[in-house]
């Protein structure tokens with residue numbers, strides 16, 4: 001296995017820049033002519049600039065993506081589309097859950113496990129798993145704080161408690177998956193975070209100490225050790241963590257749906273909740289063709305326009321893009337190594353996440369994340385040529401030995417970002433509506449914890465969860481448009497500079513001080 005196939009450019013020098021780590025890596029969506037998705041200095045075969053040349057270059061990039069199916073690889077051989085009725089007319093329920101991703105499904109499961117006699121209705125505007133839950137990377141993280149370093153910065157005094165609850169949450173998910181025989185390829189293989197620059201090497205050394213200090217089993221890997229594990233000329237060091245794992249996200253959705261329905265939840269697909277009203281002592285959730293009269297409502301609607309309008313101030317929907325390759329042959333796999341089959345991710349502000357699927361494709365996502373003016377969310381935003389092309393190019397640069405492996409799937413999904421990168425919780429309508437939103441790209445596991453918090457709030461229970469500052473505190477709101485757009489742009493430029501230089505500039509330090517966590 002060789003690591004030095006060729007000398008690679010530093011990917012973090014690319015002009016595409018991010019607003020923050022993972023989901024929050026936000027780039028303003030510019031017209032195509034203004035999208036700088038190539039670094040002019042790193043492509044020896046590049047064409048001179050200019051609109052005609054740009055079109056020519058785009059055309060040259062397209063063929064390798066032309067055959068890629070425009071949908072998540074996870075949807076192959078899975079039931080997709082609606083499988084239950086729309087709600088037509090009026091019904092009653094004890095609890096109405098809005099949204100059927102992980103948050104909504106876990107909420108239904110937990111509510112019915114607590115009290116099997118409860119009447120629980122789940123309203124889903126599209127179909128179960130059509131949102132982020134059915135299209136994510138499937139990294140199962142124990143962290144409830146978007147990483148230990150971020151948790152240490154925001155809630156140092158309760159981080160150990162948050163870590164304990166996060167570990168317990170993942171262990172309980174694994175038990176649930178086993179007990180319900182959910183065939184979701186859950187593998188507790190941990191992940192390796194990879195440094196591509198010298199300053200990231202130094203940051204990873206420090207991070208390894210912090211993780212170990214908080215009880216996580218981690219090892220710092222030098223260049224030779226990383227290379228022996230993952231054969232790529234791009235990586236200078238790594239941090240191997242043995243916490244968490246990987247899952248097939250859509251298979252998890254299907255398993256949770258089956259469990260919720262078995263417990264008695266009534267799911268209505270193609271049924272958008274359009275508003276909440278009060279009548280007498282009860283609430284009414286209006287839908288496009290009917291309504292539900294209920295005592296309690298749980299909002300699990302993620303990055304979509306929230307029914308409690310005030311939540312808009314705290315939520316920034318950003319689009320994240322992903323590619324998947326054809327299954328690798330044994331020889332191709334051997335050329336990379338990767339024998340522990342763990343999740344992989346880069347260490348910078350803009351980072352890729354990548355992993356093998358059950359059938360040994362490589363899923364390769366991240367880096368770009370696109371914010372659309374005015375919090376826009378729409379199905380047509382799930383495909384973006386510029387971001388997919390950029391991902392393809394980075395993949396080829398990272399694994400030159402896989403130059404011939406075709407991409408078979410391309411897709412995108414929307415992530416609900418908050419300024420603190422962790423969800424926000426709260427209530428409205430005199431405590432009868434509760435919300436858990438803002439998982440910021442790390443919700444595969446933490447949505448279960450979020451659903452439990454929202455149920456605690458509806459029941460007005462004082463629990464170890466509801467006492468946490470990470471639950472009771474509120475994130476700093478994003479400014480409204482038209483200020484939101486330039487604020488995002490300024491921040492992303494500062495983060496790009498940090499990726500380039502390794503120095504955290506004044507703006508980011510001020511934001512850190514305000515509790516806006518751009519330091520993970």
Ligand SMILES: Cc1cc2nc3c(=O)[nH]c(=O)nc-3n(C[C@H](O)[C@H](O)[C@H](O)COP(=O)(O)OP(=O)(O)OC[C@H]3O[C@@H](n4cnc5c(N)ncnc54)[C@H](O)[C@@H]3O)c2cc1C
Pocket residue numbers: 098099100101102103104123124125126127128129130131132133134135136137138139140141271272273274300301302303304305307320321322353365412413414415439440441442443444445446447
């Ligand atoms: C590309 C991508 C990669 C990711 N990778 C990872 C990863 O590797 N690891 C990780 O931990 N996290 C990852 N995430 C984040 C993770 O997927 C989410 O945090 C998680 O799925 C959120 O679950 P949810 O149920 O809150 O939201 P969703 O799954 O989005 O579900 C919300 C549902 O609410 C419905 N809805 C919204 N409004 C209404 C309404 N008014 N009426 C009825 N229904 C409504 C929507 O249609 C949707 O189905 C990723 C996300 C994306 C997009």
